[in-house]
Amino acid sequence: MHLRNVELFCEVASRSSFSKAxxxxxxxxxxxxxxxQTLEDRLGTVLIDRSQRPLSLTMAGQIYYDGCRHLLETFRQVEEQVFAINDRVTGRLRVAAIYSVGLIEMAESVSEYRATYPDVSLSVDYLHPDAVSQRILNGDADLGIVSFPRAAGEFTVVPWLEQKMVIVLPPGHPQAPCNGSDGCRSPEVLAGEPFVGFCSDLRIRRQIDRWLKTAGVSVDVVHEFDNCEHIKRAVEAGSGVAILPEPTLRSEVARGSLVTLDPGTADWKRPLGFIHRRNRQLTTAAQRFIEKLEETTDGQ
Incomplete structure (x- = not known):
């Protein structure tokens, strides 16, 4: 039995797709x-039900998947220890990140990381926040990047950075500053405005609700989305105003499709952090990835 076959099986199982694996x-x-198929022939049983989409594991497949995940984790840890003797950074690193982590910054960091550590097989998936956490819990990702991370339960948190939150308006809004991004207003300018927010089950939405409540401001939520990109498009279309992390708006402000207001509140910040399974030591490859992102975003 080749370990490569086991790795591919686990990838198919975690992604429910042969093509994605x-x-x-x-x-x-x-x-x-x-x-x-080679594994199924060896075991004399079907591991993956191919009759439906997305693919699903059979009972035998689930048992085999659970055991093989632990087998692969142990194997990678042993490899890591051996490679560390010669200061060699290698292996596989699976990163799961929220959509709004900053695609431009991430792309730069990933490119530099791959050039610096060519022996590391790096994959980065952008997902809903809950899916990021689930990937870590299931052992299908080694490192997660989330907003408002909490060190609780199965997770250990490595803090990364804090992003300033700003009020976002379409250019023609009465409160819009002339130069696009230097305006400063109190949160009260949002009172009664049609508001494009995050979905109510997200931590960032709950935090924004707390900020508005503290400021004594009530808004009219007209749309809810689970990522920054959809919120930006809705505001550009004139559907309402929003509150978003300032770094995610730079390209829109530069081209004039959105304008921002500083709410003048020091505590309106979105923390970003890395999460991984508690009691599971980060590999050298993961540690170097964190360092690379910290270098790229230094000073933000």
Whole structure:
């Protein structure tokens, strides 16, 4: 039995897709399918139910998946210890990040990381916050990047940075500053405004609600989305105003499609952090990735 086949099976199981698993491992879809078929032939049973979409594990497949995840984790830890003797950074690093972490900054960091550590197989998936946490819990990601991280339960948090939150308006709004981003107003300018917010089940939405309540401001929520990009598009379309992290708005402000107001409140900040499984030591590859992101965003 080749370990590579086990790795591909676990990838297919976690992503419920042969094509996505193949892409993550940079192999053809037929190669991923053949790897699973080889394991099924060896075990004499079907591991993955291919009759439905998305793919699902059979009872035997679930048992095999749970055991193989632990096997692969142990194998990677042993490899890490051996490579560390020669200060070699290698292995596989699976990162799960929220959509709004900053795609431009992430792209730069990922590119630099791959150039610096070519022996590391790095994959980065952008997901809903709950999906990021679930990936970590399931052992399907080594490192997560989330906003308002909490060190509780199964997670350990490594703080990263804090992003200033600003009021976002369409250019023609009566409160919009002339130069796009230097205006300063109190949160009271939001009172009674149609508001485009995050979904109510997200931590960032609950925090924004607390900020507005503290400021004594009531808004009319007209749309809810689970990511910054959709909120920005709605504000650009004139659907309302919003509160978003300032770094996520730089391109829109630069081209004049959105304007921002400083709410004049020092505590309106969005913390970003890395999460990983408690009692599971970060690999050298993960530590170097964190360091690379910290270098890229130094001073933000």
């Amino acid at each position: 193949a892409e993550a491992h940079q192999v053809s879809q037929s190669a991923a399918s053949q790897a699973v």
